[in-house]
Amino acid sequence: MSTATTSTRSAPRRRRKDDTKLALLFIAPATVGLLVFLVWPLLTGLYYSFTEYTTLTPPQWIGLENYQRLIADPIFWKSLKVTVLYVLINIGVQTVVALLIAVLMQRLTQSTILRSLVLTPYLVSNVVAAITFLWILDTQLGIFNIFLTWIGFDPVSFWSSETWVIPTVALVNVWRHMGYTALLLFAGLQSIPTHLYEAARTEGAGEITQFRRITLPLLRPILALVLIMTIIGSFQVFDTISVTTQGGPADASKVLQMYIYENAFAQYEFGYASALSVALLVILMVITFTQYWLTKAGQSDLD
């Protein structure tokens, strides 16, 4: 580096050339990773969505046939509805709970231990959390249902009732992710200057007014980013359902990812599964851009 700088002083033309080479060298690892692990799979996925492909035989170009089938496929539309319902419950509850936890962490306690404890469910892997709740909420043997019977209710088939299965999966995932979301929001809260709260208190504002007039508006950019991230994550729900209901009963929990998985790995229809994945990609892109635009996530009111 230093030698390069000394030599460039005498030959400014060569400096620019050298810099480009060096820059390319520096971004090469990231670029290669991006190309190999993101761009290439994306392009091949797009290509496969126009083919009939079983992985063991070469793909055959069939044009838009997969997409025509997708439009006419009742299970696709049903799984889309199920997924949206899941996202609404999951994100709705999770955001409110996480915001509450974050504000409590900021306003009530300085204890690092208490703040770290909130994160513990996130340390449990999704599959382990799902299996644990599968047992806890089991109709026959689940401790939660035994508790329900004990206080005089009938046991609830959390995993095998069409009404309950999506709320159950959504709330299990809220349990796992709320601490993490709360931590992100907490970081956002830390960036709000304390003198604003002091001023508000001097003016006689209560906790609720402070929350509505100071915390929420100033948290907006962070909240918007957190929402974009969690909604994308929420749309990708798969593991919890794969280890608990596998899409049942009667497709009531067949989210889009589950349907994609079934098509690809049970029926070897990788072409159609790719088309479904592209549909999911388009949906996520539209939602993300709309959200970004609606919430003005790129600006802050702090300035």
Add this chain to the structure above:
Amino acid sequence: MNSPIHRARAARTTPSPATSPTAPTSSPAPHRADGPSLSRRRLLQGSAVLAAGTTAAGALSACGGTSAPAGATQIDYWLWDANQLPAYSAAIDLFMEKNPDVFVRVTQLGWHDYWTKLTASFVAEAGPDAFADHLARYPEFLKLGVIAPLDGLGPLDDIPATQFQDGLQELWTGQDGKRYGMPKDYDTIAVMYDRTMLEKEGLTPEDLEDLDWNPEDGGSFEKMLARLTLDANGVRGDEDGFDPKNVARYGMAAPGIDYTGQTSWSPFAYSTGWTFTDADTWGTHFNYDDERFAATMDWYFGLVDKGLFPPFGVFGDSSPTQTQVQTGKAALSLAGSWMITTFNNMEGMELGIAPLPSGPVGTPMSMFNGLGDSISSQSDNKEEAARLIAFLASDDAQQVIGERAPFFPSTDVGTEAAIEAFAEEGLDVTPFTDRVANGETGLYPLVENSAAIMQTMQAAFDQCWMRQLDGADFASYNDRVNALFE
């Protein structure tokens, strides 16, 4: 709980006790034994054992060493059923004794992992040379060209179809007339129950023997179900004042139900004279729109309204039929022959086996299914693999397998050995074997597109069980299934 994919074959996979939450005790607590001098490594090993125990039958590699002796050709053989592993290991040891030039590496994987790994290994061209195969899967493999026809592979040409129980080789013959699997075992369905329970009810095993059934009023079989059902107040299902909404013991246990109805509705549907498709094997037109099928569905799931059969979702994966019978939550259970050992090992239960009720055709009818051994078309050692699976079908091997078998091997010799082995344990398994001996069986539906059919039909069966659909509503699903074959 059960997805199409998983549920479908949950029936045939002999759930290991460790997969159910009721049996976490089966995992040892090895760190206890080591006392205070417990090393970190021990602890890790211990938890690994625990983990393996709880995550299902697990991926155990078994049978002898893991590398071939010098000069011997190594071939890989895969199977999924942990209950079959000891029998096949013994037979394969015998094979290696007789064929020192071949070394067989046996791998057993749990049912779910098995198919995922098999597919992945075919894509990577690193699959096993020979493997245990299932009727619901091999048509797909055949279509993908990853299993080799067995005709022309050395000793396999000398094995006539007559060596096996009638119909078994037919199940493993492709549409081109070539064989794609050597039948290795077979299974049928019968009724299992707890003899102690029956005795307490003042009934004898003979009372269960000559029951009849029809889709209109359920015949004496339904009367028996009602007789054995109890509500929360101790009122029997055939008495006045029985509360069908508050049942303590159901007459019949709830199995996983899928498009084949192997241990659920298929014996009833078959005994009306109904068949799945327009042909014994490789049918291309399904009959889920048949009146006899619709009547069977209305009767079978109608039992829910009568309180004789558990409503949808009451028993999840954690409470399979053997647990329902063991805990006294169900009286009778239709079960496959591969479950005999599992039922027999349930604690506090004395297993009784009764035949299926006879239906409108005049006899009981059982589904007849069998596993086979297939050879990968990617294998470089097809000759050796063929020698192995030919040996597994021989009388020598079938005798060894039959003696240790918790299931019925495919040949007469094997079946005889298994019947004897069960008799030594005090079990009369003839309710299973009689179906085959008397020709009272219907074949497992061997068709293309099974995964798609499974997916389509699952919703229909679930909804019928939830009492949202009638038997006649299956017709529209049948159209969707038949459209797959156009």
